[in-house]
Amino acid sequence: MNVIVEDLTKIFEFQKVVDSISFRAQKGEILGLLGPYGAGKSTTLRMLAGLLAPTQGTIRFDNYTYAKNSNKIKNLIGYLPEQTPLYDSMNVIDFLFFLARLHNIPRYKITSRVLDMISLCGLDHEKHKLIRELSKGHRQRLGIAQALIHDPEVLLLDEPTTGLDPNQSFGIREIIKTVGQDKTIVISSHILSEIENTCDRVMIISKGKIVANGTTAELRRDSSSGYSLRISIKGDDTPVIHEALCELPQVQDIQILHKQEFELRCAPESEIEKTIFELCKNNDWYITEMTPIQTRLEDVFRQVTQN
Numbered sequence: 001m002n003v004i005v006e007d008l009t010k011i012f013e014f015q016k017v018v019d020s021i022s023f024r025a026q027k028g029e030i031l032g033l034l035g036p037y038g039a040g041k042s043t044t045l046r047m048l049a050g051l052l053a054p055t056q057g058t059i060r061f062d063n064y065t066y067a068k069n070s071n072k073i074k075n076l077i078g079y080l081p082e083q084t085p086l087y088d089s090m091n092v093i094d095f096l097f098f099l100a101r102l103h104n105i106p107r108y109k110i111t112s113r114v115l116d117m118i119s120l121c122g123l124d125h126e127k128h129k130l131i132r133e134l135s136k137g138h139r140q141r142l143g144i145a146q147a148l149i150h151d152p153e154v155l156l157l158d159e160p161t162t163g164l165d166p167n168q169s170f171g172i173r174e175i176i177k178t179v180g181q182d183k184t185i186v187i188s189s190h191i192l193s194e195i196e197n198t199c200d201r202v203m204i205i206s207k208g209k210i211v212a213n214g215t216t217a218e219l220r221r222d223s224s225s226g227y228s229l230r231i232s233i234k235g236d237d238t239p240v241i242h243e244a245l246c247e248l249p250q251v252q253d254i255q256i257l258h259k260q261e262f263e264l265r266c267a268p269e270s271e272i273e274k275t276i277f278e279l280c281k282n283n284d285w286y287i288t289e290m291t292p293i294q295t296r297l298e299d300v301f302r303q304v305t306q307n
Contacts, residue, residue: 001062001076001153001184002026003048008057010043017043019208020057027153030180032199033188036305040208041188042082045158048186049079061154075103077154078147082162084139088132092123092142095131096149103150117145121175137168144175155185161194173198196297206305219300228293229264230257231276235285244283248275263293 003025010018018040025031033041046052048059050066050073059066064073087095096117100110118127121141126134134142140160147155157176161169176185176198189195195202196216204212204219212219233241238260245254245262250272253265266272273290280287 002060003154003184003186004058004060005048006058006060008044008047008059009055010040010047010052011055017208018047018054021205021208021210022057023203023210023213025184025186027184028181029201030176030185030187030199032195032202033186033205034190034192034195034202034301035188035205036190039190039205039305041190041205042158044205045079045156045186045188046081049077049156050074051079075150076152077156078150078152079156080143080147080158080160082159084143086131086139086142086146089130091128091130092134093118093127095142096145099146099149105150113149113151117149120148120178121145122171135168137164137171140164140168140172141175144172148179153183155179155183157185157187159189160187161189161191169194192297192301202297204301204304211304212300216297219297227266229266229272230261230289230291230293231264231287232261232289233280233285233287234260235280236283241285244279245276248272248279250275261289 005024006022008018008021009016021040021044023031033044035041043052047054050070053066061073061076064076066073087098090098093114096114097110100114105113118124121144123138123141123145126138126142131139131142144157144160147157160176161172164172173194176187179185187195187199201215202212202219203210235241238256241260242254242256242262245251245264250267251264252267255263257263264272276287276290279285
């Protein structure tokens with residue numbers, strides 16, 4: 001199912017929290033909304049989930065809209081808010097049976113569906129525990145199970161790995177990747193590594209606006225911050241080589257990593273490698289290493305959100 005958002009805006013009193021954003025997510029794609037706190041990510045997800053009415057703009061799920069097909073859409077989506085809504089006094093399996101009945105899943109399908117969710121989300125050893133006895137990681141797993149219990153076509157996850165340790169985060173990411181093969185998934189997070197390791201495409205939001213959109217490779221390639229080279233040059237003293245490299249017009253910044261080893265920050269599309277070869281040839285130096293360093297998503301994020 002395609003999710004199509006056009007000119008989406010949300011204003012609270014005099015503050016424009018989401019500012020005329022447009023994007024599309026499609027079946028089999030995991031789209032990550034990345035941004036700092038207060039960027040408008042959670043507000044966007046709440047509008048997608050039908051919990052907030054937009055001030056302006058449209059949201060479509062294929063040809064369905066909330067204005068005409070509200071009940072239909074709510075059966076097609078699963079939503080996990082940042083604060084997982086769970087009944088602490090219930091045990092895990094009873095909670096999932098309860099939700100299955102709320103979603104009007106046919107009675108003959110309920111047991112198999114609940115057991116499938118327990119298996120998928122790694123809750124086999126926790127299914128008879130009270131929810132209040134669960135760890136943070138298992139609470140998040142249960143939260144994803146409740147969002148998936150009715151087999152929605154679209155899954156909306158708000159900060160699903162916040163507060164989890166690396167092992168717990170890895171487990172949640174694996175669940176998301178598994179179900180993301182045949183669903184449309186939109187995830188919000190302020191954690192760069194989680195978005196980078198989970199999502200097929202990244203949309204960076206800052207102050208309610210989309211400031212970057214693409215795969216992580218595309219964002220790195222299109223970054224105007226240039227790129228980096230790790231280089232080792234032999235044949236002279238480190239200060240002499242350092243001074244010569246600093247004089248190259250394409251070099252924006254240079255760090256000495258070790259004796260005769262440097263990291264250069266270069267202007268984009270500068271083709272500095274040819275210039276460095278010429279420099280070494282003219283000075284009778286030789287290069288023992290020249291390795292491009294991929295632009296980090298963190299660099300792209302800082303560049304587009306600090307304005």
